[in-house]
Amino acid sequence: MNVSFLGAAGTVTGSRHLVTAGTKRILVDCGLFQGLKTLRLRNREPLPFDPHGLDAVILTHAHLDHSGFLPVLVKEGYSGPIYCTEPTADLAPILLSDSGHLQEEDTRWARKKGFSRHKEPAPLYTEEDARAVTPLLRPVPVGETVDLGGATLTYSLAGHILGAASVLLDADGGRVLFSGDLGRPADLLIPAPEPPPEADWVVMESTYGDREHPTIHPVDALTLIMRRTLRRGGILMVPAFSVGRAQLMLYVLSRVFASGAAPRVPVYLNSPMAIDVTGIYLRHDTFHRRTHEECASAFSVAEYVRSVEESKALNQRRGPMVILAGAGMLTGGRILHHITAFAPDPRNTLLLTGYQAQGTRGADLLAGKPHVKIHGRNVPVRAEVTTMDGLSAHADHSELLDWAGSSPRPPRRVYLVHGEPRASDALRRDMESRFGYTVHAALDGGRTYALD
DSSP: OEEEEOSSSSSSSOOEEEEEETTEEEEEEEOOOOSSHHHHGGGGSOOSSOGGGOOEEEOSOOSHHHHTTHHHHHHTTOOSOEEEOHHHHHHHHHHHHHHHHHHHHHHHHHHHHTOOSSSSOOOSSOHHHHHTTGGGEEEOOTTOOEEOSSEEEEEEEOOSSTTOEEEEEEETTEEEEEOOSOOOTTOSSSOOOOOOOOOSEEEEEOTTTTOOOOOSOHHHHHHHHHHHHHHTTOEEEEEOOTTTHHHHHHHHHHHHHHHTSSOOOOEEEOOHHHHHHHHHHHHTGGGSSSOHHHHHHHHTTSEEOOSHHHHHHHTTOOSSEEEEESOTTSSSSTHHHHHHHHTTOTTOEEEEOSOOOTTSHHHHHHTTOSEEEETTEEEEOOSEEEEOGGGOSSOOHHHHHHHHHTOSSOOSEEEEESSOHHHHHHHHHHHHHHHOOOEEEOOSSOOEEEOO
16 A cells, blocks of 8 residues: 655645555545645646546545645546545535635636736636535545445544544555544534544644644633724724634634623624534534534624625724634635725734644734735735634644554554644654654655555
């Protein structure tokens, strides 16, 4: 059995892992490259394999850095099954359609304003391309072993977001475990990751391999930020990923208001996709910690904004208020229009609630950049820019070590993916010294590793 890392090697994006076992060719995750332009350009490169030759695709979860390249794969000829958990089967079509729609919108805007360097800018894929993925999705119950013909698949819960799972592949007499993105044991909404099953090889994420998350409770952290902003009469802008982060922020906001720690102000969830995802959270309440009633109460803290007209109208309002909108790394979406309208005002606050990949607008602002380029023009950012790392859906350094160390027996080898080089190397050193594991940070460039 061999594995080739075609993405998420030396970076936190573009997860694509090709497993060859005998005559079987299985792709674990099929994500978009995001962030730096050099990474995004890789989405336009020819595939290093024939999509017609794939026997199966297996998704760990619905986030675009793990699923967002599927429309291209299907457009290039793949027509086989795409296995996923039941919540992922509901979430992925929403994210993929939105991704295609945004690409079409950005392309139209670039043509209209003439700020693209390309003579005829074109989207990577369209909303119609994204819809072609849905008929191929095959939901699989967590814990049930599925025969792939020459290999088997078993999912275990990974925390992180609704429906996220680790993938255990059994083939050629060996077992390889793909952790997927691992969540936090004390997440307010999503249960802790299940301990890893016995495996010969582990392919493990390392996003926060060199960092510990703050210990301050998210409710306390948000209270301090809200108080500062509201004292100024300002607007709190929260770029939030539509899956996971938006729902968690609604829950935390509801707790802040219920405690009386900050005055209740209008809250707007300005994301049709996040609104749809919130409904999916209500339908799949066995995959998270809160009851249907608890979620329904928390999610009602916001007014839902669907139409473009309603979204534009928010830019004419004045504070105090809270606006949650995508995208979480400021790579697109409605939040960009709100930043254009409100970021020049020092009374306001831009709250970044998760990992900001290198090269994104969010990372630039956290580094202190005084302006951000949006739709071809520089927007001055005089608003307070702050972050809440305690809301991260990724396990931190200690939590990653705890998960790896709970394996029933030491794996023969661990390959670290989905991390910047410094993060992966820090985790590698500690796993080797603490557990005696043989650990390698997966190298970029599609290198093939023999699992023997």
